[in-house]
Amino acid sequence: MRTTSAVIGAAAAVTLALTACGAPSEQAAESSGEEGAAEVLRVGVSPVPHGDILSFIDENLAEEAGLDLEIVEISDYNTPNTLLVEGELDANYFQHRTYLNEWAANGPDADFTYITDVHIERLGLYSEGVETIDDLPEGAEIAVPNDPANLNRALGILQAEGLIEVDPEAGELATEKDITDNPQDITVTPLEAAQLPRAIADVDAAVVNGNYAIEANLPEESNVLAWEPEGDDYVEAYANGLVALEENAEDERVRLLAELLHDERVLEFVKESWQGVVLAVDADGTVIETSE
Template structure:
């Protein structure tokens, strides 16, 4: 009898143990499922960007994107090559640092297939003082440093032409290089330099022509410090809006469309206008 009772009690304990294990397993499964659903509701986007203003604008958009279920990671680059390479390789989802003419030229030269997902802002190119500070009294043989990439050099030369410093060959336009200078009344020497390095030449050159983001990094403001700048109605202003670039086909991804929607929102437009005081202008 005692032996039978002992066996019965042992059976009860086994059943209880298995029931307890089963309950614990179900709870763990439920918790895991809840966590998986929560994770599935959040999409992570990685975007390569120039530090100023692009990364700053993206960081300002993080909270708005989080409200829409997108976790944004911003990775900063200081050159104009790697941001396209990492997107083309699939290491990152998008980049934000360039305008469409630069991207088109990059695709041709590098064999990449990147496209614009949307235009966000425009940065007026400016002529800044170096050893000289008067565009009405340019020294004979003055040295003027310009960006050396194809699209930004043309843009710089067009700005110099607009201010009477040189005259370009007819039709050179957005494809101009310094070899297209037709008239050079001051015999200026145009020095081509990688865009990120131009600001460092301020102490040695008479004038420099800076991209908006590199001007900001060098603590220049186009409204306050530039001797001349691209006007809003210029051909360059209509052409050189900064874009978010992605691999061909990715522009249709819902999370990429949401990124563009947020970057073009009234909140981000207000951030751009209040932060950069004319050095960066939102695209309508």
């Protein structure tokens, strides 16, 4: 059975795709309190790649495992945590630890548990009119994500490419105000992450989150000037993972989904679908390398 409904989020319309699977497992049936029927696990996701990954699980693995998924696709970065706190979701899958920690520090009082890493979406520096990093003109304007965690990542790309230097004392939440050296007089313009693909035509280049880049076909239709560097703490800081409230962290349905997210078939699906942009992470926190 497949039904569709809609919910209005804080920053964008939220589209819900409900997919129900049959043949629940004995464990799932017991957790529901209803013999022969598993309780639906409601998970909020970004449409791409998170929604695609859960849809792959729903269509290929969930029925056999006895997991009944309701996939809630959400187009912004604030609503999934808000709905989780409000009890409208059982879990979400769209964010990395750095974003979660920043959101939790500034959002409603709630205890979150980061269940497991799943994948990394590499930020890329994209351009329509510039072909290589060396072609960026003096005074170039570069758009970047405006949420603190990803703004810092974007500055890291520009620094790694020798375009700017950032004050190391600024830490993991550095902003454009922490730029200490800017030899090409580059203008760094923070914008909402979802708006960046549309902004590329109006700036010299833009650092775009992997999910929004995929949705806009940027890896195929734009010039990739640079990928973000992979440091020692890359997975720990920026792997996207499954998150639940602490009270639901040991829910059998949540733990079952965590296992399915690391199934070899899922890892292969990620590798084949988004080579170079999305990197699968196994249950041990190791990035699964892929050719670009």
